[in-house]
Amino acid sequence: MRKIAVMTSGGDAPGMNAAVRAVVRSGLHYGFEVYGVYDGYEGLTNGKIRKLERGDVGGIISSGGTVLGSARFPEFKEIEVRKRAVKQLKDLGIEGLVVIGGDGTYRGAQALTKMGINCVGLPGTIDNDISSTDYTIGFFTALQTIVESIDKLRDTSLSHQRCSVVEVMGRHCGDLALYAGISAGSEFIITPETKYNRELTMTAIKQSHNNGRRHALVVVTENMLNVLDFAKDIEKTTGYETRATILGHVQRGGNPVGFDRVLATEMGEYAVELLKDYKGGRAVGLKGMDLVDYDINYALNKKREIPNKRYGLVGRLS
Numbered sequence: 001m002r003k004i005a006v007m008t009s010g011g012d013a014p015g016m017n018a019a020v021r022a023v024v025r026s027g028l029h030y031g032f033e034v035y036g037v038y039d040g041y042e043g044l045t046n047g048k049i050r051k052l053e054r055g056d057v058g059g060i061i062s063s064g065g066t067v068l069g070s071a072r073f074p075e076f077k078e079i080e081v082r083k084r085a086v087k088q089l090k091d092l093g094i095e096g097l098v099v100i101g102g103d104g105t106y107r108g109a110q111a112l113t114k115m116g117i118n119c120v121g122l123p124g125t126i127d128n129d130i131s132s133t134d135y136t137i138g139f140f141t142a143l144q145t146i147v148e149s150i151d152k153l154r155d156t157s158l159s160h161q162r163c164s165v166v167e168v169m170g171r172h173c174g175d176l177a178l179y180a181g182i183s184a185g186s187e188f189i190i191t192p193e194t195k196y197n198r199e200l201t202m203t204a205i206k207q208s209h210n211n212g213r214r215h216a217l218v219v220v221t222e223n224m225l226n227v228l229d230f231a232k233d234i235e236k237t238t239g240y241e242t243r244a245t246i247l248g249h250v251q252r253g254g255n256p257v258g259f260d261r262v263l264a265t266e267m268g269e270y271a272v273e274l275l276k277d278y279k280g281g282r283a284v285g286l287k288g289m290d291l292v293d294y295d296i297n298y299a300l301n302k303k304r305e306i307p308n309k310r311y312g313l314v315g316r317l318s
Contacts, residue, residue, distance in 0.1 A: 004096035004275055007037035008066040009105040012252055013124045013138025015260035016066040016100050021057040022268025023098050028054055030276050041108050042073040045085045061261055064254050076108050086115050096275035100124040110296050118280025120271040121296055129173035132299035133285030137264045142251045143179050149247055150184040163216040163240035165231045169251050170221040181219040188218040196224055206238040216240055
């Protein structure tokens, strides 16, 4: 194997650039020609591929987003579209591809692997919803952004004796809400794992109000409920003046925190070492303090483990 490529796909995550930098510089160290694929699977299919040198990735380790760009490209599910992508790689003599993204990105890598391209997946998503790794690239930066936002909301909510409802990202995974709830001292969290029980939630918030607490914080994973209507319901039912805040895409941006930079760098180098040994169809993950790799099919199908002990912390310490 003489030539490899790297791409980012799906939603951007802080730390993706650090991973790209690591793949490029580690690849050059091992004697590869390294190429960057721009704009995800759409760019791969349409030949947006450029050879990268060491200087091309200088200064990007501290930048959020992805210098390679990203794009949603549902057409990649079609076999004829994937054949065009494979041809683009083979015409350039590229035999290995590092893909950085979430589960949709992994599925694309899984399909390319079956078509003869050695792919290695790196978990780049703020949602932390890839079960084969303890933490994903970008999760801790997004968490820090959320906590800083909630800390600011708490200041004004305490002043006005309000309840704050904060909606955070996560899709089908409640880790951002859970970790933010613990970090910010939240009294209540609502996630796909905990579900939503209106009667229990309203009773608990009303009890908090009746006990004289000046402020209540509810952190909610997106798509669980309409938080604007939820805030009105809380105000009507419990007596707390209530405001809802949807943090939105601000959670994706910002310079990656140190942990994400280190994790992305180590994972990027690990991916190159796998390709150096002709190991494709793999997904890199973090288990404890160790980097590991799994068959990408296992990574896609592994069931998520719900951290019950962490959920218990919220109830005991609120």
